[in-house]
Amino acid sequence: MTTSSDQEKVVIFDTTLRDGEQSPGISLDAAEKLEIAEQLARLGVDYIEAGFPVASQGDFDAVQAIARSVEGPVVAALSRTQRSDVDRCFEALAEAERCRIHVFISTSPSHMEHMLKMTPAQVLEEVRQGVGRAREHTNDVEFSPQDATRTPLDFMLEVLGASVEAGATTLNIPDTVGYGIPWDFGDLVAHIRREIPGDYVLSTHCHNDLGLAVANSLSGVRAGARQVEVCVNGLGERAGNAALEEVVMALRIRQDQFPSLTSSVRTEELARTSRLVSRLTGYQLQWNKAVVGRNAFAHESGIHQHGVLAERSTYEIIDAASVGQVGSQIVLGKHSGRHAFAETLDKLGITLRGEALDAAFRRFKELADRKVQLTDADLEAIAAEEIGTTLEVGFTLDVLEVHGGNLETPKARVVVARDGQRSEAVAEGDGMIDAACSAIRKATGIDAQLTGFNVSSVTGGLDALGDVVIQLESGGVKVSGRGLSTDVVEASARAYLAAANRIVRSTARATRQGEIGP
Ligand code: KIV
Numbered sequence: 226m227t228t229s230s231d232q233e234k235v236v237i238f239d240t241t242l243r244d245g246e247q248s249p250g251i252s253l254d255a256a257e258k259l260e261i262a263e264q265l266a267r268l269g270v271d272y273i274e275a276g277f278p279v280a281s282q283g284d285f286d287a288v289q290a291i292a293r294s295v296e297g298p299v300v301a302a303l304s305r306t307q308r309s310d311v312d313r314c315f316e317a318l319a320e321a322e323r324c325r326i327h328v329f330i331s332t333s334p335s336h337m338e339h340m341l342k343m344t345p346a347q348v349l350e351e352v353r354q355g356v357g358r359a360r361e362h363t364n365d366v367e368f369s370p371q372d373a374t375r376t377p378l379d380f381m382l383e384v385l386g387a388s389v390e391a392g393a394t395t396l397n398i399p400d401t402v403g404y405g406i407p408w409d410f411g412d413l414v415a416h417i418r419r420e421i422p423g424d425y426v427l428s429t430h431c432h433n434d435l436g437l438a439v440a441n442s443l444s445g446v447r448a449g450a451r452q453v454e455v456c457v458n459g460l461g462e463r464a465g466n467a468a469l470e471e472v473v474m475a476l477r478i479r480q481d482q483f484p485s486l487t488s489s490v491r492t493e494e495l496a497r498t499s500r501l502v503s504r505l506t507g508y509q510l511q512w513n514k515a516v517v518g519r520n521a522f523a524h525e526s527g528i529h530q531h532g533v534l535a536e537r538s539t540y541e542i543i544d545a546a547s548v549g550q551v552g553s554q555i556v557l558g559k560h561s562g563r564h565a566f567a568e569t570l571d572k573l574g575i576t577l578r579g580e581a582l583d584a585a586f587r588r589f590k591e592l593a594d595r596k597v598q599l600t601d602a603d604l605e606a607i608a609a610e611e612i613g614t615t616l617e618v619g620f621t622l623d624v625l626e627v628h629g630g631n632l633e634t635p636k637a638r639v640v641v642a643r644d645g646q647r648s649e650a651v652a653e654g655d656g657m658i659d660a661a662c663s664a665i666r667k668a669t670g671i672d673a674q675l676t677g678f679n680v681s682s683v684t685g686g687l688d689a690l691g692d693v694v695i696q697l698e699s700g701g702v703k704v705s706g707r708g709l710s711t712d713v714v715e716a717s718a719r720a721y722l723a724a725a726n727r728i729v730r731s732t733a734r735a736t737r738q739g740e741i742g743p
């Protein structure tokens with residue numbers, strides 16, 4: 226694809242909402258997915274893979290909502306090769322301005338034997354049928370031979386050739402288990418380019434099991450791939466996918482290595498996109514994460530500080546402002562009204578409407594009453610806490626009372642409400658947080674196991690808002706919830722309740738339709 230006289234475009238295919246959502250414990254509501262999709266559009270990605278419609282009704286609904294309303298990027302969705310899957314995939318995408326069907330099937334001996342229980346000849350036939358059917362719906366069809374890097378080369382070439390004959394316009398090479406090494410993955414891409422004739426775009430889809438996803442993706446680009454499949458913050462199955470922000474910045478900063486290649490990403494939106502995804506998924510970023518981590522532009526040693534003060538480029542290859550890493554500014558306080566609140570959110574690129582906006586404003590007022598001023602980071606966190614909470618009725622926390630200290634057994638009393646019904650419970654615990662969570666467990670009747678707990682502060686300082694993320698597991702369903710407060714016990718109780726509400730929703734969704742995964 227050529228963008229200007231001598232510039233060639235690397236297509237950015239974001240799969241945060243599909244592969245990223247397959248990370249353990251992530252379960253996004255349709256409203257949260259829509260919020261992320263809108264931010265991805267603002268970021269300027271070319272494709273948003275919005276989900277896997279046949280996996281569940283929830284996925285179908287989210288893909289449909291994104292296809293209906295998100296403007297700019299092409300909306301893609303994943304499909305197995307079966308005709309009914311492809312049709313369902315298109316049904317979810319039908320209202321998009323532009324759409325892509327992404328058809329996949331496993332091609333490695335191990336997957337064909339143990340999972341598909343199909344012969345290579347049957348798999349070839351499936352590819353022809355599935356891609357052919359997708360082409361009847363749209364002329365933008367991507368094909369992926371799953372576990373490509375462990376597929377014998379001859380068979381992969383045969384499968385890819387068949388997919389091009391059936392109408393595939395993008396050939397994606399998934400390193401499904403993160404087995405690739407940069408130079409051999411690059412050789413593979415170059416080999417495919419040489420051997421498969423036709424008018425198609427080659428794409429990389431690299432997982433990070435050996436920590437090489439970004440390096441492999443870049444090696445693929447160097448060898449001729451013109452699409453990269455990436456996730457914000459490197460989310461994805463197991464160790465994740467190639468991180469969008471790292472691939473994009475490597476292409477930009479090392480233009481000497483990728484001459485005349487460009488992407489359409491507005492890099493100033495990278496930090497905000499990263500924060501939004503982190504907040505809504507409950508996956509916190511490591512401090513030293515490249516490009517978007519809080520330490521990415523922090524300098525500890527005196528020599529480095531001196532150098533950066535004298536001339537930024539002495540120790541920084543990226544300008545922090547160019548990726549949106551700018552300090553929090555004080556924006557609103559307890560006297561600010563709803564209008565100012567909504568306007569500020571708007572400036573931050575957060576689109577809350579109706580009930581969600583009302584709920585966020587109420588939370589803002591509660592918190593502003595306890596904290597002198599709220600920064601833009603605080604506001605982003607408040608908004609993230611509310612997105613999706615008004616979608617379906619859940620429990621709300623009406624009362625929380627805790628007693629503790631080093632002399633008495635910690636106790637908590639809570640009152641929760643759902644559909645106008647109030648329920649009260651009292652519990653003891655190892656500490657006040659434990660007691661509060663136990664009381665919520667009793668009051669809601671949702672029996673779940675706590676599998677993760679993380680507390681951090683939204684901004685620095687003693688008066689910072691506490692930001693708690695809790696992971697729960699119940700009957701095989703893994704979810705996370707987030708809570709904010711000036712008080713860590715209350716933030717924990719809110720996070721616990723948010724996660725419990727997700728269990729209610731996920732269980733309801735899963736029972737509405739049996740779920741499957743790629
Ligand atoms: O990792 C993988 O193989 C995938 C495919 C479905 C493209 O995510």
Ligand code: ZN
Pocket residue numbers: 244399401430432462
């Ligand atoms: Zn994948």
